[in-house]
Amino acid sequence: MIPKDPTQVRQITLARARIPNMRRLDVAREHGAWRVFERVLADHVPPETIVDEVKASGLRGRGGAGFPTGLKWSFVPKDSGKPTYLMCNADEGEPGTFKDRDIMRFDPHLLLEGIAIASWALGVHDAYIYIRGEFVDEARVLQQAIDEAYQAGWLGENIRGSGFDLHITVHRGAGAYICGEETALIESVEGKPGRPRFKPPFPAVEGFYRCPTVVNNVETLATIPVIIERGGAWHAEIGRPNNTGCKIFSVSGCVKRPGNYELPLGVSLRELIEEHAGGVRVGTKPKVVIPGGSSAPWLTEEHYEIPLTFDDLAKAGSMLGSGAVIVLDESVDLVRVAWRLAKFYAHESCGQCTPCREGTGWLARILGRIVEGRGTREDLKVLEDAAAHMAGRTICALADGAAAPVLSLVRLFPELVHQRIVGKAA
Amino acid sequence: MSAPRFSEARLQEIERLARRYPGRRSLLLPVLHMAQEDFGHVGEDVQRMVAEVVGVPLMWVKEVVTFYTMFRERPCGKRLIEFCTNASCMVNGAYELLDYTCKKLGIRPGETTEDGLFTVKEVECLGACAGAPVVQVDHGSYKEHADRAWVDQLIEETRREAEEEQGR
Numbered sequence: 001m002i003p004k005d006p007t008q009v010r011q012i013t014l015a016r017a018r019i020p021n022m023r024r025l026d027v028a029r030e031h032g033a034w035r036v037f038e039r040v041l042a043d044h045v046p047p048e049t050i051v052d053e054v055k056a057s058g059l060r061g062r063g064g065a066g067f068p069t070g071l072k073w074s075f076v077p078k079d080s081g082k083p084t085y086l087m088c089n090a091d092e093g094e095p096g097t098f099k100d101r102d103i104m105r106f107d108p109h110l111l112l113e114g115i116a117i118a119s120w121a122l123g124v125h126d127a128y129i130y131i132r133g134e135f136v137d138e139a140r141v142l143q144q145a146i147d148e149a150y151q152a153g154w155l156g157e158n159i160r161g162s163g164f165d166l167h168i169t170v171h172r173g174a175g176a177y178i179c180g181e182e183t184a185l186i187e188s189v190e191g192k193p194g195r196p197r198f199k200p201p202f203p204a205v206e207g208f209y210r211c212p213t214v215v216n217n218v219e220t221l222a223t224i225p226v227i228i229e230r231g232g233a234w235h236a237e238i239g240r241p242n243n244t245g246c247k248i249f250s251v252s253g254c255v256k257r258p259g260n261y262e263l264p265l266g267v268s269l270r271e272l273i274e275e276h277a278g279g280v281r282v283g284t285k286p287k288v289v290i291p292g293g294s295s296a297p298w299l300t301e302e303h304y305e306i307p308l309t310f311d312d313l314a315k316a317g318s319m320l321g322s323g324a325v326i327v328l329d330e331s332v333d334l335v336r337v338a339w340r341l342a343k344f345y346a347h348e349s350c351g352q353c354t355p356c357r358e359g360t361g362w363l364a365r366i367l368g369r370i371v372e373g374r375g376t377r378e379d380l381k382v383l384e385d386a387a388a389h390m391a392g393r394t395i396c397a398l399a400d401g402a403a404a405p406v407l408s409l410v411r412l413f414p415e416l417v418h419q420r421i422v423g424k425a426a
Numbered sequence: 427m428s429a430p431r432f433s434e435a436r437l438q439e440i441e442r443l444a445r446r447y448p449g450r451r452s453l454l455l456p457v458l459h460m461a462q463e464d465f466g467h468v469g470e471d472v473q474r475m476v477a478e479v480v481g482v483p484l485m486w487v488k489e490v491v492t493f494y495t496m497f498r499e500r501p502c503g504k505r506l507i508e509f510c511t512n513a514s515c516m517v518n519g520a521y522e523l524l525d526y527t528c529k530k531l532g533i534r535p536g537e538t539t540e541d542g543l544f545t546v547k548e549v550e551c552l553g554a555c556a557g558a559p560v561v562q563v564d565h566g567s568y569k570e571h572a573d574r575a576w577v578d579q580l581i582e583e584t585r586r587e588a589e590e591e592q593g594r
């Protein structure tokens with residue numbers, strides 16, 4: 001299915017997604033599911049070897065922060081005397097992101113096998129999939145796949161006589177974006193409101209019930225089987241240096257063919273939008289592209305040729321984030337988009353940091369006034385000040401995400417905001 | 427009304443699940459989901475029962491119920507219709523569809539119709555933006571590319587169902 005030659009690879013985690021009934025274990029087995037884990041168990045591949053391959057692969061987390069996965073795994077202390085836990089982050093709440101859903105509903109066994117291999121490497125015996133509450137169908141598909149895997153002996157106690165035990169539990173969220181943040185996620189699985197914790201300690205050292213806990217995104221974990229099958233060096237040749245492998249780009253908004261496109265990192269924004277997503281609906285080029293989910297600073301025409309990598313987007317002052325690409329064309333009222341996103345962050349702030357709790361509320365209210373044509377010059381000043389002062393002063397990155405759209409709007413399109421204010425006065 | 431109680435099967439399911447967590451408090455979200463499924467909403471009496479079954483103070487249950495938007499303390503309409511209006515849905519007509527639905531039902535977002543049949547809500551990104559505008563009904567499967575014809579049909583079907591139930 002996946003070519004041996006890495007330069008030919010276009011898809012990894014969605015490579016089997018279009019095969020009918022792939023969610024069924026018998027079909028999945030025919031297409032190679034669980035084979036890598038089978039070999040790992042049979043050969044008793046040393047955990048360090050797996051961590052080393054993941055390091056060599058250059059894989060960086062697909063959940064948003066782009067942290068090197070192998071490095072994160074190596075932070076787990078070997079001698080804590082406590083159990084280690086794995087949390088698969090399937091909260092997928094970042095507006096514009098809808099990729100993990102397709103992995104889970106079309107190829108759940110790929111994710112389960114990734115979790116199983118990671119668990120073997122980390123010495124985990126209890127792994128959890130934290131899935132957003134609204135994904136009812138996807139949670140059901142996962143549970144069915146898990147049930148089948150237990151029946152076939154891929155999960156449970158003493159798996160295939162190896163002496164290795166692994167349980168995977170689906171844990172449903174209940175409608176709180178903040179629970180996608182890794183420490184809030186852990187709080188949530190502990191049965192508490194999802195309020196992020198101060199770091200350090202990092203979860204890899206002290207997480208779930210104060211035990212070492214690795215939190216990884218669905219797409220990250222679904223990449224593990226092929227890395228172990230083909231080797232880290234193979235994976236490192238796909239994409240760009242320091243930005244290796246394929247990435248699912250969730251393209252939505254004003255494009256003719258919205259959808260998930262899994263492509264090697266480094267594909268240009270233009271190619272993604274024009275050749276894959278069918279181009280914009282109105283005009284020839286997007287007016288604004290929000291890469292990396294709604295929390296990412298906006299890009300404009302000048303960045304149309306940018307290679308989509310973690311590093312290139314950071315250099316351009318934005319971020320690759322979750323790989324979501326929201327495309328806005330000339331027909332869109334950008335002030336209204338900024339207001340809508342501000343409203344989102346105000347609703348989702350967990351409220352424990354003052355700059356975030358107060359700031360997100362201000363941004364939403366002021367932008368609301370401006371959208372309705374009731375905004376004043378003072379408002380505009382407060383807006384920019386509030387946004388500029390929220391970032392970097394809070395426990396988690398939600399506040400930075402809330403500031404990004406507002407700062408993008410006022411810095412890239414000041415005239416649009418002025419018009420709304422002046423328009424009222426005239 | 428007597429105090430709500432989980433069925434024996436549910437209690438067994440909960441105890442099986444308890445073995446999968448290092449602490450019983452972790453049962454709160456799963457058990458609240460079960461309770462909402464079984465009782466329709468999680469009012470004070472249900473919260474009390476959940477606290478007892480999980481073995482935690484009522485306050486902890488309350489805190490969780492109020493923090494997470496999917497849990498409701500009061501009953502909603504027979505059909506809960508949730509419209510995503512976040513960016514990608516917004517630029518694909520989500521607000522127009524929400525307005526259309528609300529006008530047709532004579533309510534505002536967040537309200538329930540007087541006949542108790544429909545509750546309409548505006549929600550955040552549902553994680554299915556390629557299908558914008560996306561709507562979720564009764565916390566079930568998503569309706570992607572929702573449009574007026576679909577809304578009309580949903581309303582009509584719900585009314586017909588309600589009439590049939592009354593007739594019985």
Ligand SMILES: Cc1cc2nc3c(=O)[nH]c(=O)nc-3n(C[C@H](O)[C@H](O)[C@H](O)COP(=O)(O)O)c2cc1C
Pocket residue numbers: 060061062063064065066067069089090091092093094177178179180181182183215216217218220221396397398
């Ligand atoms: C406000 C906020 C929301 C987040 N939401 C998600 C999410 O829905 N899914 C996800 O995988 N990561 C999310 N993250 C990132 C996680 O904190 C964490 O970095 C990630 O799950 C680690 O997995 P990875 O290294 O495999 O990417 C979020 C972070 C923040 C600050």
Ligand code: SF4
Pocket residue numbers: 178195196348349350351352353354356357394395396397398399
């Ligand atoms: S930044 Fe906002 S969401 Fe994050 S912990 Fe602080 S208040 Fe909560």
Ligand code: FES
Pocket residue numbers: 095096097510511512513514515516550551552553554555558559560
């Ligand atoms: S914006 Fe509506 S589903 Fe994502």
